[in-house]
Amino acid sequence: MDTSSVAEQEAIPISKPDAIEEAAARRRARQRRERVIEGGLFLAALTSVATTVTIIAVLLSESIGFFKTVPLLDFFTDTLWTPLFANPHYGILPLLAGTLVTSAVGLLVAIPLGTVAAIYLSEFSSSRLREIMKPTLELLGAVPTVVYGYFALLVVTPALQRVWPDLPVFNMLGPGIVIGIMIMPFVISLSEDAMRAVPMVLREGSYAMGATRLQTAWRVVVPAATSGLVAAYVLGISRAVGETMVVAIAAGQNPNLTWNPLEPAATITAYIVQVALGDLPHGSIGYQSIFAAGLVLALMTFAFNILGHVLRKRFREVY
Amino acid sequence: MSTPSLPHSTPSIARRKFAEALFKIVGLGSLTVAVGTLALLFGALLYQGVGQIDWQFLMSYPSRHAAQAGILPAWVGSTLIMLVTAVVGIPLGVAAAIYLEEYARKTWMTELIEVTVTNLAGVPSIIYGLLALGLFVYILGLGESILVAGLTLALLILPVVIVTTREAIRAIPVEIREAAYGLGATKWQTVSHHVLPYSAAGILTGIILALSRAIGETAPIVTIGALTFIAFLPPAPFTTQPPYISFDWLLSPFTIMPIQMFGWVSRPGEDFAGNAAAAGVLLVGMTLTMNGLAIYLRYRMRKQVSW
Numbered sequence: 109m110d111t112s113s114v115a116e117q118e119a120i121p122i123s124k125p126d127a128i129e130e131a132a133a134r135r136r137a138r139q140r141r142e143r144v145i146e147g148g149l150f151l152a153a154l155t156s157v158a159t160t161v162t163i164i165a166v167l168l169s170e171s172i173g174f175f176k177t178v179p180l181l182d183f184f185t186d187t188l189w190t191p192l193f194a195n196p197h198y199g200i201l202p203l204l205a206g207t208l209v210t211s212a213v214g215l216l217v218a219i220p221l222g223t224v225a226a227i228y229l230s231e232f233s234s235s236r237l238r239e240i241m242k243p244t245l246e247l248l249g250a251v252p253t254v255v256y257g258y259f260a261l262l263v264v265t266p267a268l269q270r271v272w273p274d275l276p277v278f279n280m281l282g283p284g285i286v287i288g289i290m291i292m293p294f295v296i297s298l299s300e301d302a303m304r305a306v307p308m309v310l311r312e313g314s315y316a317m318g319a320t321r322l323q324t325a326w327r328v329v330v331p332a333a334t335s336g337l338v339a340a341y342v343l344g345i346s347r348a349v350g351e352t353m354v355v356a357i358a359a360g361q362n363p364n365l366t367w368n369p370l371e372p373a374a375t376i377t378a379y380i381v382q383v384a385l386g387d388l389p390h391g392s393i394g395y396q397s398i399f400a401a402g403l404v405l406a407l408m409t410f411a412f413n414i415l416g417h418v419l420r421k422r423f424r425e426v427y
Numbered sequence: 428m429s430t431p432s433l434p435h436s437t438p439s440i441a442r443r444k445f446a447e448a449l450f451k452i453v454g455l456g457s458l459t460v461a462v463g464t465l466a467l468l469f470g471a472l473l474y475q476g477v478g479q480i481d482w483q484f485l486m487s488y489p490s491r492h493a494a495q496a497g498i499l500p501a502w503v504g505s506t507l508i509m510l511v512t513a514v515v516g517i518p519l520g521v522a523a524a525i526y527l528e529e530y531a532r533k534t535w536m537t538e539l540i541e542v543t544v545t546n547l548a549g550v551p552s553i554i555y556g557l558l559a560l561g562l563f564v565y566i567l568g569l570g571e572s573i574l575v576a577g578l579t580l581a582l583l584i585l586p587v588v589i590v591t592t593r594e595a596i597r598a599i600p601v602e603i604r605e606a607a608y609g610l611g612a613t614k615w616q617t618v619s620h621h622v623l624p625y626s627a628a629g630i631l632t633g634i635i636l637a638l639s640r641a642i643g644e645t646a647p648i649v650t651i652g653a654l655t656f657i658a659f660l661p662p663a664p665f666t667t668q669p670p671y672i673s674f675d676w677l678l679s680p681f682t683i684m685p686i687q688m689f690g691w692v693s694r695p696g697e698d699f700a701g702n703a704a705a706a707g708v709l710l711v712g713m714t715l716t717m718n719g720l721a722i723y724l725r726y727r728m729r730k731q732v733s734w
Binding site for chain 1: 443444446447450451453454455457458460461462464465468471472518519520522523525526527530531539540543544545546547549550551552553554555556557558560561562565582585586589613614615636639640642643644645646649650651652685686688689692693700703704707710711714715717718719722726
């Protein structure tokens with residue numbers, strides 16, 4: 109602030125009446141206080157940088173210990189993940205497969221249904237319905253994930269077992285579907301935002317050409333909102349990949365390299381939970397392995413998040 | 428495009444109208460699936476759980492017998508952890524938001540802070556658990572305590588608090604600030620006397636949303652090593668001896684409601700499913716109440732504010 113220069117000028121004179129001296133001292137005190145406050149606020153803002161750096165540092169430092177024992181090549185090519193067995197194998201592929209299969213099932217539910225629902229909400233519904241649906245979707249997004257885990261294990265899987273009697277109690281299909289239902293409000297909300305951001309004139313132009321609402325929605329609004337929609341999907345993927353409690357409860361605890369959603373399999377997150385629930389000594393390879401698994405997870409979600417945000421920025425800048 | 432002749436165009440229009448009507452049904456159907464499935468699931472939860480909830484359930488310790496098991500340590504733990512989270516997370520988040528909105532100049536540092544806030548919002552919660560396990564539990568040696576859980580959740584809600592507070596502050600018109608400066612107020616005086624009080628409702632909304640997220644978080648707390656079976660309460664914060672106040676509870680082991688529910692869900696056998704459902708009803712009830720309150724506050728604000 110430029111008031112500081114004024115204060116310095118007033119501080120220089122050698123002899124001055126007490127009152128002025130006092131006023132100057134008060135001002136200096138006030139400026140000091142202002143600077144201290146700004147410094148404090150800056151430090152608070154720095155917490156987010158510190159958190160990010162610490163996350164990376166903790167994941168890397170514990171993983172380095174892990175990768176001293178386990179060669180990177182084994183980590184990415186071994187098809188077994190049995191760190192706690194007498195004859196340990198450390199191949200991340202089974203956990204990665206579990207994560208990808210449950211996420212894929214979730215996305216197969218969330219993306220088509222979510223997109224159609226978002227188109228309906230943005231282009232067809234009355235504003236009253238929209239006013240009710242938006243907060244409702246927000247509410248649904250706030251339900252604790254452990255509750256969704258309960259649904260997956262005790263409601264959805266038993267329902268699926270009526271269709272496939274052979275379906276095991278722990279499987280990837282049930283939790284995958286529940287993940288899909290869980291991220292759907294998020295996908296709908298972001299997709300709807302993207303479509304609402306498409307300027308009205310584009311729709312009006314299309315209507316003037318004689319297009320119906322549906323044609324306008326599919327051929328004008330959706331293409332114009334593509335990057336925003338893709339961003340919504342990508343951020344949805346990132347959520348599905350990082351989802352923990354649903355899969356930890358309902359997908360099973362055994363790493364299993366399979367692409368069949370009807371089988372049980374552990375995901376990266378489920379493995380971390382499983383190890384954390386046990387009693388592993390600090391510094392053991394099992395303890396380090398959850399950080400290595402966490403590092404893989406963090407890198408995946410970082411990548412998806414960055415991609416998502418770049419895309420979101422792009423659709424904002426177009427208009 | 429060829430000019431459509433009349434007999435040709437009539438069925439085409441009919442077809443388009445049909446497609447439109449069909450899509451409306453499909454769209455409404457998807458929306459119903461999104462909301463209706465969940466309504467159905469909550470119905471199932473309520474059906475299974477609500478009968479279990481009574482005074483005894485709220486005031487009992489966990490037990491090997493489903494009928495006697497209760498959630499006393501869980502809700503006490505949740506409450507204490509929320510206290511730590513709120514005391515740490517809210518001032519930090521609000522202060523950071525004030526800095527970013529009111530003070531920050533466009534520098535690479537500001538840019539870096541903004542990027543990290545956005546990024547942290549998307550980090551899976553279990554990663555915060557690993558951070559807490561590595562940093563708080565082992566490097567700082569704080570153990571699997573209420574303090575660690577509270578700090579972990581404080582970091583977790585930080586992005587939410589920052590983003591919602593910034594939105595609330597940004598809604599205050601710049602003229603308010605200019606008027607304050609014009610009367611000779613300093614920056615902090617402007618912020619503390621005008622910007623913050625006027626945006627208080629918006630900030631409160633954000634805080635409620637953030638705490639409601641924290642109260643349901645399970646994965647990071649499981650990761651730091653919380654137990655699912657705790658049959659005692661943390662030491663009381665008040666003592667009979669001077670200085671009458673004790674912070675021993677901060678370092679006490681604990682359990683929380685979602686973890687208690689997780690423990691019951693993963694127990695084999697039908698017995699504990701009812702307990703899990705009851706805990707679920709309470710959890711969902713709590714988060715929905717908090718969120719509903721926040722949404723209502725925001726709605727009221729939008730109606731009233733007339734800058």
